[in-house]
Amino acid sequence: MKIYNDFKIDFSSAVPIYDQIKKHIKYLVLSGDLKENEELPSVRKLASFLKINPNTVAKAYRELVFEGVVDSRPGKGFWIKKRKGGDGEKEKILKEEFEKFVEKAVELGFSSKELREFLIKFIGGKDA
Amino acid sequence: MKIYNDFKIDFSSAVPIYDQIKKHIKYLVLSGDLKENEELPSVRKLASFLKINPNTVAKAYRELVFEGVVDSRPGKGFWIKKRKGGDGEKEKILKEEFEKFVEKAVELGFSSKELREFLIKFIGGKDA
DNA sequence: TTCATTGTATTAATAATATAATACAGTAAT
DNA sequence: ATTACTGTATTATATTATTAATACAATGAA
Structure with missing residues (x-):
């Protein structure tokens, strides 16, 4: 097993x-x-x-x-148990975790514009 | 005070x-x-x-x-206490929080490609 | 020095948590 | 019914974390 x-x-x-x-x-x-x-x-x-x-x-x-x-x-x-969303379930959990992260960013005083810039930097700077 | x-x-x-x-x-x-x-x-x-x-x-x-x-x-x-990084301090903390999020995504089985797609969806779909 | 503050350290009491011991109850095969 | 599994509930113990009680020590003003 x-x-x-x-x-x-x-x-x-x-x-x-x-x-x-x-x-x-x-x-x-x-x-x-x-x-x-x-x-x-x-x-x-x-x-x-x-x-x-x-x-x-x-x-x-x-x-x-x-x-x-x-x-x-x-x-x-x-x-x-049978998972509700199948594969979508994982994305749902990821979404929840991401929302927590966004909440912290807001607490830190980041504007949504600044946060977007931060994320773009990450996306651009990682391998591909 | x-x-x-x-x-x-x-x-x-x-x-x-x-x-x-x-x-x-x-x-x-x-x-x-x-x-x-x-x-x-x-x-x-x-x-x-x-x-x-x-x-x-x-x-x-x-x-x-x-x-x-x-x-x-x-x-x-x-x-x-005097903050070392000044304003960069906030970004440092944000980075730490973001890394925790990435770690969870990995635990969930997301590849870095899938994660990037997830984030792009967020960036694109938010107001501007 | 004396006084009224301040932070610090030690110890004790309390509360919360994790684990274990034990007894109880459901299921199915014989 | 008996047996041998199952999950469940209750209670007790051990450990840890949190808070409190108290005494000690540094600072600076009078």
Whole structure:
């Protein structure tokens, strides 16, 4: 199962274990290594593989359910949820992130003209 | 003193008080409302104004010193530090924020070509 | 020196968060 | 019904972060 590949918890990290799990799964979903309707390892299986408490996996899964990444079927397991926008979903997320960036630029006092100039400089100056 | 304007602590916020203070002061510095060599209210003055513990203000100021935003003079007070880059400082911060955004785009699986197209769409589609 | 400020450091109390232990409940095969 | 899985909920523990209480030390004026 793809999810096990290179999946190790960094116990010395400041980022919580449940968060490392969330990020790992999200990354696999976005990269296409975990496809829709694919089953995830059970809470206990993944926990014993990672040598952590099942509850920690459960927490990660629970939050992924809340964020719409996976679905739970009590007594059965967890499955990767069908992404709404398919490929457009990624662009939607990118758009949200970009809007946050624009907001910060505004806070810094940049006008929309100045911001556009900043971006043009980036676009022009990168490889092609 | 400019710093007092609209400066209220949101006690129900998840953002720590000392962090609210840091953000407020940084914002005033970047917007130009707090100029270099301007004195900040003393730890105790600001604390009593905000109705919080002096130590919380001290912590905020301490971190601002560490980040190079203000200078401390024991027994005297705190002053806004002279910004190195002057106006270029703002652009430096914008650049950092933009790099974080690019990193997220990469995580999402965007190629640099796709990212450029995304940005061009934004630049073209905004007012002018 | 004395006084009233100032910033600083140490420690304690509190709150928030992360993780673990345990018990409970759903599903399906036998 | 029994068994062996599943997810879920409750509670407890450990850790960390945040805030507060208090004492200490620097500055400058009277």
